[in-house]
Amino acid sequence: MARGKRSNGEGSVYQRKDGLWIGAAYVLTTTGHRKRVTVSATSEEEAWRKLRKKIADSDAGIPVSADNWTVDGYLAYWLENVATTKRPRTVEGYRAVVRRHLVPGLGAKKLQRLTAQDVRTFLNRLRHDCRCCADKVDAKRPKGERRCCAVGECCGLVLSDRTVQQVHAVLRNALQHAMREEVIPRNVAKLVQVKSPRYDVHRGLESDQAKALLKAARGNRLEALYVLALYLGMRRGELLGLRWSDIDWDGWDEPCGPHREEFCEDCADRCFPSLQVRQTLQRVGRKLVFVPPKTERSERATPLPQLVAEALVEHWDRQDDEAEAADDWEDSGLVFTTPKGGPLDPTYLRSSWYPLRKRAGLDGVRFHDLRHSCVTLLLRLGVPPHIVRDIVGHSAIDVTMKIYASVSLRDKREALKLLTDTLAKL
Template sequence: MANGTTYKTCTCRDEKGKRLGANCPKLRRPSRGGDRWSSTHGKWAYQLELPPHADGTRRNPLRRTGFDTQEEAEAELDHARGLLALDEDAHVKRRITDLILAVLKNTKKLPDTEEVRRKARTHQDLNRQITVAEWLEEFLARKRRIEATTRNGYAAHVRIYLTPYLGDIRLDRLRVSDVAGMFDAIEEFNDVIAIERASGDPERIKKVRYRRPVGASSMHRIRATLRHALNIAIKQDRLRDFNPAAVVELPAVTRPKPVIWTDERVTRWRADYNARTDLARRARARVDVIGCYISTPRPSPVMVWTPAQTSTFLTRAERHRLHLLYRLITLRGLRRGEAVGLRWQDVNFAGNTIGVHWQITQLGWQPVQGKPKTDASDRVIAVDAETMRLLKKHRANQAKERLAAGDAWADSGFAFTDELGRPLHPQIATDQFYWIAFEAGLPPVRLHDLRHGAASLMLAAGVEMKIVQETLGHVSSTFTRDTYTSVYPEVAAAAAESTAALLATPSPSVLSHGRRKPSSARRFRH
């Protein structure tokens, strides 16, 4: 019994209602070589003696049941034995036992052996998981022998960005997408600062007078601080040998132009992705596929899908309850906060328009509701007939969800909510977007890059620059033109054809006898 044993048990009861357990006669059946375990009755279980309490009193044995086969019960029994054998010190063994019982109570599973081994070796508290915020605090406390300016820089990054955005996450569960999401939220707040300062309203400007937009260089420094802190965590065995901050793609110091995913670029990226995932599988049993998907280097930090790739994404997204949100971002260029913040009162079904009069952004992890900050961002957008039809269908589906939720329904008035009617957290839209794009077999783009794609689609379709600017909510058409006119080959080709047509038409000053030929004049006007 000291080393544990496996056996069969069931839930049968005798005539007095007492549970029979392992004594049920149906658990065994007669055979020539003696009784054998029944293959159809009962479940397998195991029992293992545990180390005594500190005062020497005996603990109840560890008993676990519900296994379909004896092999499954034996495997978990071996796992439990291995945990108790990690350290011979009686005090450490008791701490490991307490951890086993606590984790089983919360998760119904035994703790990971390697994680417990690391904690036992470094004398960490086995019964709690350290958060990113707690580790960053410890990281700063270790930084005593560096220059004061460097330490102040670390502390500012931790206080203003890393702790608010990532602090509540368990250190051992920090993902690449968490770090990438932090930088997406920082970029989104940059837009808020710029809009406030451009408003001309002294009160609104006053709100952000102490906040500066975070440039590309600052983002790289913030990531360097986090990467350094996580590298130390790896050296201290607080984290596995993978640093999620080291692989996150950040914009270059110079503002990058959007680049299209051509077939050649997709082929090169996919080869790099396959090599990265194969390496991860050889190094670790479990591969973070979305982490590899996001972090595999791209030709540019800002990538745009082709029309065919965009169509593939929208087709795949139709399976998801938020597919209409992604359609609006893809075709109409809404910002993430604007799409998540769309309210039914701002949808004009008769006029085929939607009003962008509200948004939900992130400050750290906390969602913040508010109005767009400038006249350019507060706008009304025309919507195609198919999208309006889908909006009506989406509203009907939401009504069904409301009936299913009953009294638990929160009447928030938003077009896109969770299953209980509560406002949608912006990060949920981002997380689901990555999964849909991955499942569709597409090369990665950021959710915000769908907005770049919408602008390029409109330009490729011949939409005037002024209309594109107003649809996107840009203050100036100069920004729109400088950013998007070089994205699609179709746009450049259209410009080249227009230029060639003008050059092919003689000007009035060079026509014979100084008179304009009727056919040429008609061709020029056309």
Template sequence: MADKSQRGHNEGTVYYEESRDRWVAQITTSLGKRKKYRCKTKQEAIRKKNEVLRELEKGTVVTAARKKLGDYLEDWLENAHRSQLRISTYVNYKKLIRYIVDDLGNVWLDKLTPQQLQAFYTKKLETLSSKVVHEIHGVLHLALKNAVRWGMVSRNVCDLVTPPRIVSREVVPLTLEQARVLVKHVQGHRLEVLLAMAVVTGMRRGELLSLRWSDVDFERRRLLVMHSVDFIAHYGYIEDKPKTTAGKRLISLPSFLIDMLEKHRIQQLAAREAAKKWVDNDLVFPNLSGGYMHPNHMGEKFRKLLKEVGLSHIRFHDLRHSAASILLCMGVNIKVIQELLGHSDISITLRTYSHLLPSMQKEVVDTWDGVFLLDDESDEKGRS
């Protein structure tokens, strides 16, 4: 028998293994590693050798050491991908990967099948929202794309399954009248200006809680969205820049909101003088000592105010939806709303608020009627 150690890279040989009564197709990869495939007959071994050699030429054969899915995902996140992520994204990825590891962690990475993955998604939909399961699919797809690049799998199994369709939670935004009632009710409350800002500008919670006085231009009556903050368990308050270029944006403010901000600043200066301890972070909406206001604390206050005014429970984030829907009903152009909300693509705005557009078709119909009725009247006058 020829000395198999002399085989070159991306070459193969076939030989008989007496101890196992099997024919072996052995391939030496470009990395110098040998891969063996045992077959019942010599003909099968030859076919397997030729098949693997063709896959090697295409770059679709597994060439790296085997790993279980759970071990690979944790290694990928911690060592290969973490440096590219925001802390909030890293924490979310870690949570999503835990769902995968709990069910599929012991499956060999190169043995994961589309059927296993589809069944996993179906099972998770029993306890998790479609949005979360869709996010699980997204992070797994990203990780397996990297596994293909590293030669650990020959294909991305996520490409062969159908991720769940996201069933959006029905949002019932505030009407203009409800928003007016809410803002009127909170006059004199610590959250008065913050809630008015949320309803008028559609700014995100994290953008409001990280807004600084230096971001507000009183002369030009506008503000610049530059930051966003969130509280993450075990990490504390994490402030980041907007995720997209569109997120960093200028927002024009109506006169009444500028007046509210000026009064709010005067009240804050008085509170600062009276406080025993004050951390000067230049925040527009700080806590009682000048630091970040905790999102949960703000949320509790918001829910209490809704109850007091007799409005149905909504999330603070729904004030952003309320701002968009009110503006749409006012006839504001969808492109303007996209820029105000900081959406990177108008398709996001349309996808989120398109259900509100049909209600405005009556105005379009009335406009067309007006155009052609006027034409008819002009013709009548001309003939007379």
């Protein structure tokens, strides 16, 4: 049946020799110009439907991409031109996720044709497929040494919920920028929900464990570092990036200063030194780099209790002795350094931490758990959450309460006992 004359801009549909129907029309692109685009279908009606959708989007001001991006190509562009505004360690993590997961799983797909179903299927594979076989590790082993899916015995090594969430977040962030640049009309990754990981909040030390740790740290060349971590809840990078110039000693030499057991009320503020968190030390690739604190609230000032200040003074004296003994001392200005004065690598800190926690009977406790311990102990002592948040530099108070403030059986028991004692008096 013959069609009537088409209106201007309606486009055209024709059938190729192989039977496939092709629709073509001129539509708006992200450069502001119009170009000819095509759609394909197995029937004429489907071709017209797809073509009219393209034209309707163009008329509504939704452009098509001027570049025929693949997911792989756009992720490379995003990493080099957009993600570099983030912290170096964050960018390093983005690159690892893109290289290990996104490019192998979605890289060959056309960015314009990526669907929510594609993303959901990809994330389900990550969650359920054995990584040993997905990464072809088992297949590369000699035939006699294969011990996983290649011989029908899956090891069950799959990605954690947290890793899958990170992969989804990186893809979502990249597609969000593609949408802002009008490369794609919508962010399909936002249409896919992922399972939230369950955080283990029972990681803080009890008061007797904290005392055992401080006792085990006495005489250690990094004793002051562990004191700061436990009393002030400082992050590892904040401790390693701390400089002597970040500590204000004003008032420390006053007559009522550190050698008195009690501070007078009139000048207590002047008698307490304070500490400023201004930078952190991170390992990025093969380099140690100084970067700003994690969040705006992480850049903070904290008063130093007398015990903490005295630990720093002792550490200063110890560092002076090391400087005199060293032939080539590096004057880095850092509080915690190598025996030769250079920045302290996080791996070196682990070599100090593991033997220390073993002596304290705390096998399995992470160094970061000292930060958790500071928060939990302060909250149990009745310190208001907003003050605890500012001491440790959390970005929001819900981080303080939901992730770090665990509720133990003892806490519940004491709360219920308080209730029963109150009702018993009625």
